[in-house]
Amino acid sequence: MAEGILVFAEQRNGQLMKAAKEVLTAGYQIAESSGTTVSTVVVGDGVSSITDDISQFGASTIYVADDGELANYSGLAYAEYIRAAIEQADPAVVLFPADSMGQDLAPVVAAKLGVGNGSDVTEIQYQDGTVTAKRPVYAGKSLVNITFQQSPAVLTVRPNTYPPEEHPGEASVENLDVSLPDNALRVTARFEVSESERPELTEANRIVSGGRGVGSPEDFEIIEKLADAMSAAVGASRAVTDAGWRPYSEQVGQTGKTVSPALYVACGISGAIQHLAGMRSSKVIVAINKDPDAPIFKVADYGITGDLFEVVPRMIEELKNES
Amino acid sequence: MNILVCIKQVPDTETKVKIGEDGKSIDESDVNFVLNPYDEFAVEEALQLKEAAGGEVTVITVGPESATSAMRTALAMGADKGIRLDAEDVRLKDSFSIARALATSIEELDYDVIFCGKKAVDDDNHQVGPMLSALLDIPCVSTVTQLEIEGTSFTATREVEGGREIYEGEFPAVFTTDKGLNEPRYAALKGIMQAKKKPIDVSDVQFPEADSVVIESMEMPPESPPGRILGDSADAVPELIRLLKEEAKVL
């Protein structure tokens, strides 16, 4: 009978992703509470070298697919290797990070196995052979509790919900050998690294977001400066991305990114329902807005009802003085 | 070129969620329904491809009679015809059941390319496009923000953590569309009039006996306690920074 947890350990360029460490942690915690074990699967080119990193997170077996053809991500090819690992490990639960790779891959793996997929879950329980999970719907305006009727349960786990914890141990390494079907590599990808030094929005621990109140693309510089002073990522409201002041990739909200950082600072953002939907699960929310009736204050933990052009520079100054 | 677009009718993004009597889905009584915003990008991309390469755009949905209005929106934008796979309670179905229903219907059709929105803004599942590709055994590029097509070859770009992935491949393929890919056109009055006459084929859908992921209950997120206004000027900043460090411990 299917048992145990299998975690997809996402890596890029031989680096284990933060999201992967979180999912490994989730897998370890579920395994601990249900008395079972975690195995992992890592796919890529030259990835044998990161098995040490992976074994810091408590996995007992690491399935490795190491092949030059896997240097760039390919959903169909990666899915074949993950299926091979699933066949060997026969897990009850398969976890992926709910990031761009995980959300592309998990549904393909699930469908190939003939089972469903729980997306972007924030809590998982595995008890008496039943897997249940909680996940936000309507961009976090409500939550649903789901159960899995077929095995394995395939889930993607929302970034920033399981802080990484190390549990160093010894893991056995098994190489996966798969003959890829012809179409598996028919779509080939290249990867271009972005120049930004700032943390990725969906992975960031802190986010500073600007809205229409910032006034112009040039004035967005103070948002960037505050972000730098806080080692934060930069976000924006849709009013800002629609106006072309910032790229769409920075939009937070129902039709932008859903984020859940430890700290979210909203500057000159009114707090429209679609914006709140994307950020209200942030742990601490700070609002800076000159309109005391702005709906953003309803979700904020701390607020200043002032002009952001006075408040934000002062914040930058304070943070610089103290460090 | 035979271009298919999978669409869904969803509550609009203004919807204030109230849990319905079944305790598993929302109370739909005061809800305004629209074409899923991400599907608008899919429809637009399909129309642009048709304008460049010729062919026909067919929109497909799994849903009840009332979902016809979302389909009319796509037809008014310029799609040629619709297929509705008749089903109630689609909001309680898991994506795999929906993807299988779509795949069964699509297998009977001639197609070169399939567009889907990257996710529906009700269930936020991000699944139907990739699952459909797996079931049809064709490649998928999800959350595409740039797409170039020449004959049957494509170059597709998507934003990922730390950079962008650029894909090259051949049709047939599934693309799921993200904001940034294009500017969806508005349906002009003429389009709306024409849409009324465009054919919509309705057929029964055969769902598998059981869903593999089942919604047991719906709940509201925990209410956060009311926040504190620390002041109305920059003078409140030192206190803010102190609280962020000492009380909230996020700095």
Ligand SMILES: Cc1cc2nc3c(=O)[nH]c(=O)nc-3n(C[C@H](O)[C@H](O)[C@H](O)COP(=O)(O)OP(=O)(O)OC[C@H]3O[C@@H](n4cnc5c(N)ncnc54)[C@H](O)[C@@H]3O)c2cc1C
């Ligand atoms: C289908 C759909 C999807 C949507 N998806 C999203 C989404 O994903 N994300 C999103 O953000 N929005 C989304 N929206 C748009 C949303 O409804 C709002 O229009 C948008 O969030 C408003 O952005 P804003 O708060 O920056 O601008 P505004 O609402 O114009 O607010 C600007 C705020 O700045 C304040 N301000 C102005 N000057 C200053 C100053 N000097 N100092 C301090 N404060 C100042 C004002 O008091 C005001 O509160 C969507 C809308 C639709 C219809």
